[in-house]
Amino acid sequence: MAWSHLRLSALPQQGGVLTKNNPLTPAARRALVESRKRASLGWRIIHWLGSLQLALVLLSTIAIACAAATIAESEFSTKIAQTYIYKAPWFLVWLGVLCINLFSVTLTRWPWEKKHVGFIITHYGIITLLVGAMIGLHTGFEGNVTLHKDKPPLRKVTVNRSIIQVESPTDTALYVMPFDASVARPSIKSPRVFDVPGTQLRIVADDFSDNLRKEETLAQSSKGGPGVLLRFTSPRMAQIVDMPLVLESDSPTEKDFFGLANIVLQRDPPMKTEATPPETQMVFGRFAPVVQGSNIPTGVAVSLSQDGRKVTISTADATSATYLREEIMRKPLAAAGSLVTVEDYWPDFEMRDGRPTTKSGDPNNPAALVRIQSSSGDGKPALVLSPKGNGISYQLQRSGKSYANGVAEKGDSFALGWADWEAELIESLPMAEITTFLKPGLPLPEGEVGIPGFRAKLTSNETSNVPSRWVPSGEITTLTDGKNVVRIGYGLELRPVPFSIRLVDFEVPRYEGTETPSNFIASVEFQDAATGELKTGTARMNHPASFPGTILANITGINYKFSQAEWNPRDLDETTLQVLYDPGWLFKWLGSLLVCVGISIMFYLKPKSTPRPS
């Protein structure tokens, strides 16, 4: 230990002997300490490092930091607490300072007497414990492995550590580096740059999402059937949804729209189905409307301004919207579950030969023919589409009855009558295919877990403005700058172990009369990769299975321990075991033992030097 060095530097000559018979008086001890502090800088440093003042600062700061961390964990996440406190470099350094303080304080008590035994054991016990923790942190690992009875033995375990893997384009070697995008959270402002080994290339990560979603889009293709890309928007719900549809065969392609409706793409134009009887109104700018054929009162009222330029649609719930008439002619507008279409307009209305005409172009008697089609009723509505020229023809149905139809070109939009949803035809291609891409979704509600990932691009000194791609966790993504190709992987680290493990049996006994598990019992079989030797083990609650599991291995912690971690109530042939490999284990339990013994000695076996106050 660092011991001998200190003894050489500055041990006082007088009385430094541990004897039972002549303990130093407190005064003599104080004098000794003062004299050696005067005599040597080494002792001054030791006394400073081992001072109670420093101990008090350490105890209080560690306690405060831990308290802050538990609150951070409760408010944010375990990861945040670990990254900024528990596993942050400053905290580890601080624990190191604590070790130095604990060690130095035992030196300041030199020469040791019998009354110091408990004190020394306790303080060295804590050091041993912390040393064990350091060894465990650096040479051991924690991970998990999900085993299934019907699956072959596994040779790798998943470690609770996110990594990025980069395959070098020069030698196809694999480079691994710890990287947790959910904690580091790369952004445009503070991107994270990884050099690709052996090249001038760099991977720049500049955005993060914890909820990557696979989205579909339409692409031109040399084969494949006709395809359309529709964009659905709902201003009230502030939602935009793109939906590509491709007709692969003669049978129609059908997609579900949030369970709200069905979207059908078919080769032939939609059949003429029985139409829901509409309500038509002749609306005058200066007179009351004439209502016709209304067997479903929709509660929608339409009025025309006196100059015939504006149309106001009001609904039963007293909301109203005013439009410029010219802009909405023959376009269905959604209003309270109904579609309102201004079919025709006459500025100077007159009936001639039983037909409406206009006397002049001046708005002397403006009138509009309005059709109000109720889309409400039972059954899920459907939007049936078929390609037509460069666009589509569509029909809106509910309960097999059509309530609106029309034709849309690229860029046209039409109301659907499902709440305030509207559809816009973004693209229509004669030969198309559906391609998928990743896109960050909305932030997830608490408690739900999505696919995390970061956005990355491959850059070098020569290239700029290369496109970015999202790199999801658990997949291999190919990045390119146009010339070079680099494959990267992101996700939890898989660590090989020197044996294979197989689940033989898994049992979940229950408390009587309930579904509450009373234990989890996993029988596993290990096979040594070197010798091929087979060994069985049982992991029960509080009783882990271990490999190699010999007494020596169990004491030292040079041992792989498998304890029950998770189970799948839906598949009782599957279980997830926690894996621990901890060479610091011996130090940890030895340190714990020393601390307990030391405190007991210090408090209860101390020679009665100080008289008890009466």
Place this chain on the structure above:
Amino acid sequence: MSRSFFQYIAVAAVVFLTSPALFAIDTSGIEDIAIQEGGRKKPFLVFAHETLLGMTGKSSFSKDGRSLNAIFTVTSIWLAPKGWENEPLILINNQKFKSQVGLNPRKKLFAYRELAESGALRTALNEVSNLRSKNPRASLDIIQREVSNIGMRLALFEGLVSGNLVTLLPTAAAAWSPLPTEDPALIELRRGLLQNNQGAFNRGLELLRSEQASEEVRFQADPAKIAIEVAYQKIHPFRWAWILYLVAGILLITIPGSAGYILGWIFSGAGFLLQVSGFVLRILISGRAPVTNMYESVVWVAFGTILFALIFEAIYRSRYFLLGAVPVAVASLILADTQPVILNSAINPLVPVLADNFWLTTHVLSITLSYGAFALALGVGHIILGKTIFGSKASPALNNYLYRTLQVGVLLLAVGTLLGGVWANYSWGRFWDWDPKETWALIALLVYLFLLHGRIAGKWAGFGMAVGAVLAFQSIIMAWYGVNFILGVGLHSYGFGSGGLPGAVAFVSVEFLFVAIAVFRHRFLARKAATA
């Protein structure tokens, strides 16, 4: 026992005077019939008590101004459910939630029908059950925990009305069955209850007993265990314990000299023995150490406080230890006795990880005993601070007592926390992972170590140690109550609960105020001494 006995007499009198025809029948004969529920076999008495408490948060139900006991209420909901759906039986505590779903925030109990008809409540229940089914370990916020509790209360009511909860027939070891509808015992019991026919009810009980006995013996409940549990349920050992402790405290204060001291010893010793017997019964019933939930740990800490006080009294013959321990123990036991919703006394199955008596005994017992020692230090600290407030100075002996008590706590907390690490290494695979419960145990330990090291450094002595003992106990409150009830994250989730926050905040605030007053007085006295 006296309380419930007098209640019973009162109820019987009221019933007899007002409507002799109604509730005239005595259902208590059903109390020792075995039932399998909640993962174990228990007497009907306990089942009725737990079920009523689970639904209403109370151990009796008042109907038309009459107080009905748990057995009668539960038996009546089970056998004659008609009309009960309109009785206020379902407890909802959270005021914010009540306003959210449009229920009267001032009411505590609601009728099943009222809740069943609330669309907003149904939506909330669906949301929480969806959340749970997606991720069984999703952490729930206070409102969601309340919703989940309401769901369980509604399920209890439904289980009683349908009879599915009342599994009385030992048809198989894995699961007993409820009585079939045409079962003669059920018919007789129902007839007895509906027609106020005591004879029919008793005949029904006899039929039920013989039906149970006719099933295979290996599926049946152990009659001795059932008898023990009936006795435990009726004796209320922990209630008697706090009454005796209270008497001991009063005698210690009011009667000076050795007479008061001896009487204090006798009464606190008697209370202590009652607590011990209560634990023995509980261990016999559950087959495990009695420290598996918040209720048990509160009772255990009261026990630990008295235990250390008695040990120290035996050594030092001072009355300060008992005087310091009694208020803490009485307050904890009263809390456990009167707050059954927050501190649930039911004996429920353990999560598998806890079902290990070795670790439960070593780790949990030493941790909770350390809480007991610190609670005693809190009591002794209060005495020192109280003396200061009243202008007198604590003797060096009293200061030494406080130090001795703190030593016990520090040793036990250190041992318990390290044992926890060793246990965690066995069951979860790792020694230490900064789980909130682990971390707060460490913080509490660091706080007390800070206190002890500051004393060695000469930063503070007698009065400062008393201030420290009171303030440091707040970290125990956090480690004990706060982690489980406020933070609500981490692996020690089996102890999680909700409620009692205003009380905890009030306790902590009063403690801080008390310390502030004492410090103020101390400064004042010191200045006066300096000028004099």
